[in-house]
Amino acid sequence: MRITTIGATATAVAVLASPITSTPAPAVPAASVVSKPAKAASVHGEARISYIESIHDDIRFTIHAEQTPFTRPMPPTAPEGLPTDARGTLKFSHSRGEVTGWAEATVDCLVTSGRTATLTAVVTKSNVEEPGARLGISVQQGGKGEPDRLGFSWGVVNVDPENIDENGQLVRPQAGSCMAPAPFTTVIKGGYKVVHAEITKSPTQPEPAPHHS
Numbered sequence: 001m002r003i004t005t006i007g008a009t010a011t012a013v014a015v016l017a018s019p020i021t022s023t024p025a026p027a028v029p030a031a032s033v034v035s036k037p038a039k040a041a042s043v044h045g046e047a048r049i050s051y052i053e054s055i056h057d058d059i060r061f062t063i064h065a066e067q068t069p070f071t072r073p074m075p076p077t078a079p080e081g082l083p084t085d086a087r088g089t090l091k092f093s094h095s096r097g098e099v100t101g102w103a104e105a106t107v108d109c110l111v112t113s114g115r116t117a118t119l120t121a122v123v124t125k126s127n128v129e130e131p132g133a134r135l136g137i138s139v140q141q142g143g144k145g146e147p148d149r150l151g152f153s154w155g156v157v158n159v160d161p162e163n164i165d166e167n168g169q170l171v172r173p174q175a176g177s178c179m180a181p182a183p184f185t186t187v188i189k190g191g192y193k194v195v196h197a198e199i200t201k202s203p204t205q206p207e208p209a210p211h212h213s
Contacts, residue, residue: 039195039197040066040067040068040195040197041066041067041110041111041112041117041195041196041197041199042065042066042067042110042193042194042195043063043065043110043112043117043119043139043192043193043194043195044063044064044065044192044193045062045063045139045148045190045191045192045193046060046061046062046063046190047060047061047148047150047187047188047189047190047191047192048060048187048188048189048190049061049150049185049186049187049188050185050186050187050188051155051185052185053155053156054094054096056096057094057095057096058093058094058095058096059092059093059094059095059185060092060093060190061090061091061092061137061150061152062089062090062091062092063088063089063090063119063137063139063192064088064089064107065086065087065088065089065090065107065110065117065119065121066086066087066088066110067084067085067086067110067111067112067197067199068085068086068087069081069082069083069084069085069199069200070082070083070085070200070202070203071085071087072085072108078202080202080203082109082177082202083199083200083201083202084109084110084111084177084178084199085108085109086107086108086109086110086119087106087107088106088107088110088119088121089104089105089106089107089121090103090104090105090106090107090119090121090135090137091103091104091105092152094128101126101127101128102126102127102128103123103125103126103127103128103129103135104123104124104125104126105121105122105123105124105126105135106121106122106124107119107120107121108120108121108122108134108177109177109178110178111178111199112194112195112196112197113196114194114196115140115141115142115143115194115196116138116139116140116141116183116194117138117139117192117194118136118137118138118139118178118179118180119136119137119138119139119178119180120134120135120136120137120175120176120177120178120179120180121134121135121137122134122135123135133174134174134175134176134177135152135153135154135175136152136153136158136175136178136179136180136181137150137151137152137153137180138150138151138152138180138181138182138183139183139192139194140183140194141191141192141193141194142187142191147186147187147188147191148186148187148191148192149183149184149185149186149187150183150185150187150192151180151181151182151183151184151185152180152181152185153175153179153180153181154172156184157181157184158172158173158175158181159172159173160173
């Protein structure tokens with residue numbers, strides 16, 4: 001199996017308070033203008049889904065993920081990390097009768113577009129997945145009365161026909177960072193909130209020092 005109007009306003013107030021004098025109001029120092037922090041991409045929520053291959057099973061996903069650009073250095077290729085670096089948690093459970101498979105994982109990547117988010121998380125504890133395995137999840141927040149949707153990187157996707165174990169069984173490839181299928185299942189209970197933000201431009205690499213002969 002398997003979330004500089006401040007400066008302009010201050011000047012206007014100063015002019016209204018001194019209607020007789022023609023002396024211009026003092027400029028507001030740039031340091032006094034507080035910039036609003038940039039919005040971070042995120043997805044949060046908990047839901048039960050309906051999956052066509054296990055239509056009567058109880059399958060649930062809990063996701064709390066937030067983008068934290070350039071917080072996971074990957075030297076030498078990306079020493080600052082990536083703009084899609086993220087933190088958070090993923091939990092899932094799949095119950096069939098008295099048997100339940102479950103996993104807990106740490107989010108490492110998140111990217112959004114509108115009401116859709118794609119994330120990956122690395123398994124820390126599970127009774128069905130190997131610790132260290134990366135799982136891919138996609139979430140689509142429903143609009144105009146449509147249900148939320150979710151996809152995951154196992155089951156009917158992420159199959160490599162050439163990757164077979166010693167027993168002739170297909171081996172599921174590990175998902176790369178932020179790689180997940182389209183959200184192919186439907187949420188039937190609960191839901192998710194996706195906050196979109198454009199990815200941050202990577203830091204400019206320093207120019208090489210000029211060579212003097």
